[in-house]
Amino acid sequence: MPQVLVDPALLSEVSRKHKVSEETLFKIVSAEKSMPVRTARLKEFKKLLGGV
Amino acid sequence: MLIQSLELENFKVFHGPNRIAITQGPGNVVVVQGDNGRGKSTIMEAVFWCLYGKEKRHDRLVPTQYPNIVNNTARKEGQNFARVKVGFEHDGKSIEVERSVRARPHIPNPARKSDFEEEMHFKVDGSDLGEDNSLLYEIFPEDVANFFFFDGETISRYAEAQENNRETVEKALGLPYLRQAREDIEKVRKEFEKDLRDVQSSPETEKTEQELKLLRGQAVEHVTRLNEQEAQLECINNDIRQHQRNLEEFDDLRGIQQRIQELEEFSLELDREETAMLSSEETFKAEVPWLILGKFVRGAVETVGRVKEQAVQERIEQGRLMDQVEFMKDLKGSGICICGNEMDAEGLGHIDEVLEKLNGALGTIQVIETDRYSWTQSDLTTAMSKARSVDEEQRNIHGLEAKRRYLDDNRARVSKALERETESMRVHSAQNLREKEVFERLTQLTKEKAVVQSKLDEIRDILNVTRRQVSELERQLEISFSKKSSASRDLLESIGRSNRALKAVDEIIDRSAELKRAEIEMRSSKIYTSITNKPREFIGLSIDPQSFEVKVRAEGGDLVESKKLSDGERHVMALSFLGGLKDSTHEGTLIMDSPFGRLDQTHKTRLIEKIPELAQNVVLLVTDEDLRPDDWKNLSNVQRKFMLDHDQVQKYSRIQEVN
Numbered sequence: 001m002p003q004v005l006v007d008p009a010l011l012s013e014v015s016r017k018h019k020v021s022e023e024t025l026f027k028i029v030s031a032e033k034s035m036p037v038r039t040a041r042l043k044e045f046k047k048l049l050g051g052v
Numbered sequence: 053m054l055i056q057s058l059e060l061e062n063f064k065v066f067h068g069p070n071r072i073a074i075t076q077g078p079g080n081v082v083v084v085q086g087d088n089g090r091g092k093s094t095i096m097e098a099v100f101w102c103l104y105g106k107e108k109r110h111d112r113l114v115p116t117q118y119p120n121i122v123n124n125t126a127r128k129e130g131q132n133f134a135r136v137k138v139g140f141e142h143d144g145k146s147i148e149v150e151r152s153v154r155a156r157p158h159i160p161n162p163a164r165k166s167d168f169e170e171e172m173h174f175k176v177d178g179s180d181l182g183e184d185n186s187l188l189y190e191i192f193p194e195d196v197a198n199f200f201f202f203d204g205e206t207i208s209r210y211a212e213a214q215e216n217n218r219e220t221v222e223k224a225l226g227l228p229y230l231r232q233a234r235e236d237i238e239k240v241r242k243e244f245e246k247d248l249r250d251v252q253s254s255p256e257t258e259k260t261e262q263e264l265k266l267l268r269g270q271a272v273e274h275v276t277r278l279n280e281q282e283a284q285l286e287c288i289n290n291d292i293r294q295h296q297r298n299l300e301e302f303d304d305l306r307g308i309q310q311r312i313q314e315l316e317e318f319s320l321e322l323d324r325e326e327t328a329m330l331s332s333e334e335t336f337k338a339e340v341p342w343l344i345l346g347k348f349v350r351g352a353v354e355t356v357g358r359v360k361e362q363a364v365q366e367r368i369e370q371g372r373l374m375d376q377v378e379f380m381k382d383l384k385g386s387g388i389c390i391c392g393n394e395m396d397a398e399g400l401g402h403i404d405e406v407l408e409k410l411n412g413a414l415g416t417i418q419v420i421e422t423d424r425y426s427w428t429q430s431d432l433t434t435a436m437s438k439a440r441s442v443d444e445e446q447r448n449i450h451g452l453e454a455k456r457r458y459l460d461d462n463r464a465r466v467s468k469a470l471e472r473e474t475e476s477m478r479v480h481s482a483q484n485l486r487e488k489e490v491f492e493r494l495t496q497l498t499k500e501k502a503v504v505q506s507k508l509d510e511i512r513d514i515l516n517v518t519r520r521q522v523s524e525l526e527r528q529l530e531i532s533f534s535k536k537s538s539a540s541r542d543l544l545e546s547i548g549r550s551n552r553a554l555k556a557v558d559e560i561i562d563r564s565a566e567l568k569r570a571e572i573e574m575r576s577s578k579i580y581t582s583i584t585n586k587p588r589e590f591i592g593l594s595i596d597p598q599s600f601e602v603k604v605r606a607e608g609g610d611l612v613e614s615k616k617l618s619d620g621e622r623h624v625m626a627l628s629f630l631g632g633l634k635d636s637t638h639e640g641t642l643i644m645d646s647p648f649g650r651l652d653q654t655h656k657t658r659l660i661e662k663i664p665e666l667a668q669n670v671v672l673l674v675t676d677e678d679l680r681p682d683d684w685k686n687l688s689n690v691q692r693k694f695m696l697d698h699d700q701v702q703k704y705s706r707i708q709e710v711n
Binding site: 006007010011014015017018019020024025028029031032033036038041042045046049050051 | 186187190229230232233236237239240241243244542545546549550552553555556557559560563564567
């Protein structure tokens with residue numbers, strides 16, 4: 001079944017490399033699963049990336 | 053997606069209600085066995101139709117064909133409907149999808165699509181969402197389903213390069229979620245960029261700037277007008293001052309006129325005083341004889357009295373004056389005489405002498421003439437009473453003389469002053485005509501000044517309002533610029549964060565895909581090597597990182613394309629790939645329709661042994677030929693077995709569970 005399986009070690013490494021907080025990155029990669037409605041997702045992303 | 057039950061009613065070859073139940077352990081393999089044409093592939097079709105509303109024909113999904121989807125026997129029995137229900141579990145949720153097609157009422161022989169109506173219910177944990185099956189498409193898209201519900205006859209295509217192979221595999225792996233996240237980030241970034249553009253070209257700021265520009269322009273205009281009006285006011289004030297000066301000059305004229313008037317009044321006063329003086333003088337003159345007489349009498353009394361008192365007294369007593377000549381003789385030597393008509397020459401000589409003396413004494417006394425030559429006693433008494441002392445008379449005379457000198461002096465002074473003022477008046481008289489003009493002009497100027505002043509006040513008010521507005525707008529603009537600057541900075545940071553997040557997600561996608569690819573490759577290879585009868589020649593599978601094309605890795609490292617393999621080898625390769633793919637997701641049901649069609653017995657046996665490992669649940673749709681009695685010995689973990697009974701007369705099938 002389709003699912004997001006991002007290796008935590010990979011997430012951590014990429015987070016450091018691209019200077020994006022691990023928490024933000026985790027929320028991004030899991031947002032599709034946790035927030036099926038896109039408008040809600042975009043709103044959340046805007047908050048996350050807007051530094052709110 | 054773990055299928056738990058499958059219900060078919062009047063669906064194509066199946067008549068009446070039919071059900072396949074798949075329960076959790078023991079065993080994870082469900083076998084549905086039936087000869088060709090009994091409905092094995094129809095079961096697969098029923099699953100696709102129920103989930104996606106499309107019929108699966110070979111390798112394609114096509115729109116539902118009405119009315120063929122309804123079982124013929126059922127139609128003959130008047131049951132013009134078909135129904136399929138798939139129950140499955142996903143993420144702990146119990147999901148049911150039920151789709152049915154039913155002929156519309158009052159249509160005796162429904163044959164066209166429009167004669168039927170289709171209905172679908174998507175239920176999650178018992179909650180009916182109607183036709184909203186978007187969740188299904190999220191968890192199990194159509195193209196992903198192809199990897200899990202597959203027909204063995206076309207299985208080889210999964211081993212061949214396809215344009216959307218990677219995309220489809222990625223879907224099976226859930227990578228589209230990450231791609232969707234990437235798209236979302238991209239969209240958010242674009243929104244940030246748009247916000248930045250909006251902020252930088254803020255219509256509000258532009259509007260404020262335009263308003264400010266306009267107001268500043270207006271303020272400049274007001275100032276210009278103000279300056280003009282002030283200049284005009286200054287001109288008017290100058291003009292007014294000039295005219296006021298002119299009026300002041302006219303005031304001088306009025307002064308002259310006033311002074312002339314005063315002089316004339318003074319002159320009249322002098323006239324009146326002169327008249328009075330003259331009157332006094334006349335009075336005095338009228339009294340002079342009596343004064344002289346009085347003097348004379350006193351002198352006579354004093355001088356003569358002693359000598360001739362008796363004689364005089366006698367004459368007085370006799371009632372008549374003595375003979376004037378004699379009297380005069382008598383008085384001779386007293387220094388005083390009196391004239392009369394009957395005076396002789398000697399007497400007149402004395403009179404002249406007396407007059408001369410009197411003139412010397414009195415100055416202005418004119419010739420005194422009297423016709424009286426004889427005085428009575430009363431005359432003398434009157435004369436005596438009126439007579440005054442010389443000193444008094446002299447004081448009177450001096451007063452009159454002083455008055456005359458005063459009058460003469462003042463009259464001369466007034467005359468000169470009048471002459472002078474008259475000359476001034478003459479000089480200024482030319483301006484008299486202008487005085488009226490000046491006054492009228494001054495009045496007009498005053499009115500003009502009021503108008504200009506009013507305009508000036510009005511402009512000042514407007515200017516003040518405009519300046520306040522400018523000040524307010526400048527303040528707003530400053531705030532706006534400040535906010536703009538702050539917002540721009542924040543947005544730039546947000547865009548930067550978005551870009552970094554995009555790169556991070558890109559890397560996660562690429563590396564996850566690669567990890568998955570490597571994992572699938574490893575698992576597929578493992579399955580492949582366990583099934584293939586050439587484990588020494590072919591050591592595994594290779595999945596292309598870009599296209600996900602599956603190739604066989606030969607000993608020595610060479611990659612063998614699927615088209616160079618035999619059908620059986622290609623079949624094994626595809627099964628291994630799907631098995632590896634399935635295995636990598638660790639869950640779900642695998643439905644395999646005739647998976648052994650092109651395999652030789654060796655491959656078939658090995659695959660049968662491997663089947664329980666391929667997925668959490670496996671539904672095998674096979675013929676008797678596919679699974680011979682010997683094959684059953686190799687198939688482990690069988691949970692249930694169903695047979696497809698077929699009515700040769702009615703030409704329909706039914707699913708029967710066998711023990």
